[in-house]
Amino acid sequence: MTTSTEAQETAEAAPRDLHEYLSALVREAARSYLAREQIDYPVEELPIDLGFSAQASFGDYSVPLMSWAAKNRLGRPPLVIAEALADYLRSLNLPTLQEVTATRPGYLNFRLNRPLVSRDIMVRVLEAGPDFGQSETGVGTKVVVEHTNINSNKAAHVGHLRNSCLGDTLVRMLRTQGYQVEAQNYIDDTGVQVADVVVGFTLLKEGRLHLPEGDEPLPGEPFDYYCSRVYVAVGKAYDEQPELLERRHAVLRAIEHGSEAEAGRSEEGADYAALAADLSQRIVQAHLKTMSRLNISYDLLTWESAILHSGLWRRTFEVLKSRGLLRRPESGKLAGCWILPFGEGESQDEESEHTLDKVLVKSDGTATYTAKDIAYQLWKFGLTDDPAFDVHFTFVPWGRQHDGRLLWTMRTPGLQGEASQEGDPLRFGHAQRVINVIDVRQSYAQQVVYESLRRLGYEEQASNSTHLAYEIVTLSAATAASLGVDTSDGREFYPMSGRKGIEIKADDLINAAIARMKEVKPDLPDETAAILGASAIRYFMIRFSLQQVIALDMEEALRPTGDTGVYLQYAYARANSILRRLQESGYEVPERLEELPPVLEQSEWELLRHIDAYPRRLAEATSHLAPNLLAAYAYDLAAHFSDFYEHTPPIVKEEDQRVKAFRAWIVRTTAQVMNNALRTLGFIPLERV
Structure with missing residues (x-):
């Protein structure tokens, strides 16, 4: 049986958020009640749905206990349970609890000593500083997050930004929870889109393709923008001259199999594979520059060409065949293709994105996106260390990014320059969990990838594979x-x-x-x-x-007001402006709050209660892989601060020293939490605007 002294020690333990603090008190009161009533029921299984009180007259927080009354639980009227718990908690005489009541039909209500609790919140925030909100939940777990993944054929567009902003924010969120995160940017440098631009360049050189705005780059036109124009022109050329599609197939074969492939050169002698490699290198440089403008960085560039030329896909293909997971129809629309049986009914043609039996190798011998993704997913988990694969990659530095982070890359056959430093292959990949940020249109293909791992016997890795699917930008x-x-x-x-x-x-x-x-x-x-x-x-x-x-x-x-990123920056800058004005007036914010105001304004309490919830809300958003929940928290924080600012007199002019010190602390605490939240969102916080 828990004694009153033990319960008080639990209540007065290390500082934590109000939700956890009050939930622990409810659990201790429940434990005492179960012992007194001799009810044999695990207290840990009683749901504690703590939330803000529906009415201010009830207090600050309430817990509904109606579900506890069920016969298979406590078998007592909910109001009786609530009254018993309230009596127990009142007997503790805790300074943080101003009032504990029970109301029909079975609510346990808490009214807190707001000044005292608020000081505890602010002390906890300011002592933790930049670490407020950090957690050790993920310590010891490595997570690979794959995001951005733009085809290396033209300039990035706004649709790509949803992927990269979601992915980069998720990486930051996971790191706050202690996870070791490796952000990978997968470069599809062997696909149709790259082949099309290579076709375009060769046709331009041969005088068989013309661009509306001019065949040469325009004055000041970036290379990726020029490639975008080439890409559009080639698409129109295919419509008008379908025979050019054979040039595309020749380029694809050359890229996949190397320069020695049959038909690996144009009529003018251009090396298709070398052209594709050079094109991709230059486009990726442009993409990285674009992403750096949004404060987005990576740990590793992975290349589809490296996966192909290392033999990883070939060995994966052999393993899939040896385990009887593939078949090759001899007739029908998929004749000559290697497919992974994945459904019932008639399959569609090999070009379809959603075939009931998924095509991994087309009849012309080229591997599909899904095929290469299976091999890549195996590598991310470190499964290709198995001698059955016998595949090795070389990793070299690409260069320093805008934030000082060193970017590594898989060495590809076309990688320009020689790197004197090589990275330990065991440092990359080898994740316990993999999150692929890819739009919803690829959901079926991702299902095929994860099911392939499962069929290969990698059940744990399949279960730890997550497709973070998002809708498109229109x-x-x-x-x-x-x-x-x-x-x-x-x-x-x-x-x-x-x-x-x-x-x-x-x-x-x-x-x-x-x-x-x-x-x-x-x-x-x-x-x-x-x-x-x-x-x-x-x-x-x-x-x-x-x-x-x-x-x-x-x-x-681009609106500067309302539910926008600019509004968040203005709120943070306003908090810092108040602190500067206090300093310029000669006021020194006290190191300790010895005396507290007897009561708080409602706007003060709502702001501090929201600040208190930051670690829990950040943890919940991360657990649900939901950056939008963190964005919503940050907006609410800015709105609460604005409400506080508008409903309290200017702090600089405040004459009550208790109130002045308390509100100066509120502003300093808000600035700290705003800074933490903005950095996790990937913003560079601005102290002046």
Whole structure:
């Protein structure tokens, strides 16, 4: 039986958030009640659904106990249980509890000593500083997060930014919980899109392709933008000259099998594989520069060409065959293909993205995306260390990124330059958990990848594989119309098409965001405008639920007010401005709050209660892999601070020294938590705007 002294020691243990503190008190009271009533029921199995009280008259927090009354639990009326627990808690005479009551039909209510509890919250935050919200939940667990993954054939567009912003924010969230995270950017440098641009370059050289704006790069035109124009022109050329598709197939064979492949050169003698490698290197450099503008960085570049040329896919293919998991139809639409039986009924053709039996190798011998993804997923978990695969990769530095993080890359046959430093292969991959950030259109293919691991006997790794699926980014009617799209059919949004040139390039959106910040505040320094623009875009890309299609409207995305990233930056800057004004007035914020105001304004209490919840809300958002939940928390924090600011007199002019010190502490605490949240969201916090 728990004594009153033991319960008090539990209640007065190390500081923690109010939810955990009050839940522990309820559990101790329940344990005492079970012992007194001689009820044999595990106290840990009693649900404690602590939440804000529905009515202010009840107090600050309430716990419904109606479910405890069931016959298979305590078998007592819920109000009787609530009254007994309230009596026990009142007997502890805890200074943090101002009042404990029971109300019908069976609620246990807490009214807290707000000044005292608030001081505890602020002390806990300021003592932890940048570590407030950090957890050790994931210590000892390595997670690979694959994100961005843009085809290395043209400029990144705004749809890619949803992937990269979600992925980078998730990486940061996981790291706050103690996980060892490796952010990988997978480069598909052997696919159709790369082949198409290689075809375009060879046709331009042969004089068989012409671009509307001119065949040469325009003055000041970035290489990736030029490639976007080539890509659109090649798509139109295929429509007009279908025979050119054979050139695409020749390029694909050359890329996959190397320069020695049959038909590996153009009529002019151009080496297709070398052209593709050079193209991809230059495009990836451009993509990394674009992403750095949004404060996005990576740990490792993985290349599809490295997976192919290392023999990883070939060995994976052999293992799948040796275990009887593949079959090769001799007739029908899939004749000559190697397929993974994955459904019942008639299969579709080999080009389909969603075949009942998944094609891994086409009839012409080229591997599909899904095939290479299976091999890649095996490597991420370290499963290819098995002698059955006998595959080895070399890892070399790519270079320092904008944030000082060293970026590594798999060495590929076309990697330019010689690196004197090689990384330990065991350092990369070898994850206990893998999260692939890929849009919802690839859900079926991802299912096939994970089911393949399961069929190979890697049940644990299959279960620890997560597809973070998100909906696509489209264009609002107004934005689509501004790009010349026919919107006369009256739809709310329009899909983008890189092949048709209907898209907004990522750098164009970033440039527009910076220009908008300068319009609102012309004297804004360029660096500050760039940070605000990046904050606006990052927040817009993650604040929606993953299941929601984003209809990008340029006006909405770049608004400086409302539920936006700029609003968050302004709130943080305002907190720092108040602290500066206090310092400039000669006021020194006391190191300790010896005397407390007798009562708090409701806006003060709501702000501090929200601050208290940050570690729990961050942990919940991370557990659910939901960056939008963290974005919502940060917005609510900024809104609570704005409410506090508007409903209390200026701190600089406050004459009651207890109130002045207390509110100065509130501002300093808010600034700390805002800083922590903004950094986890991938923002660079601005102390002045």
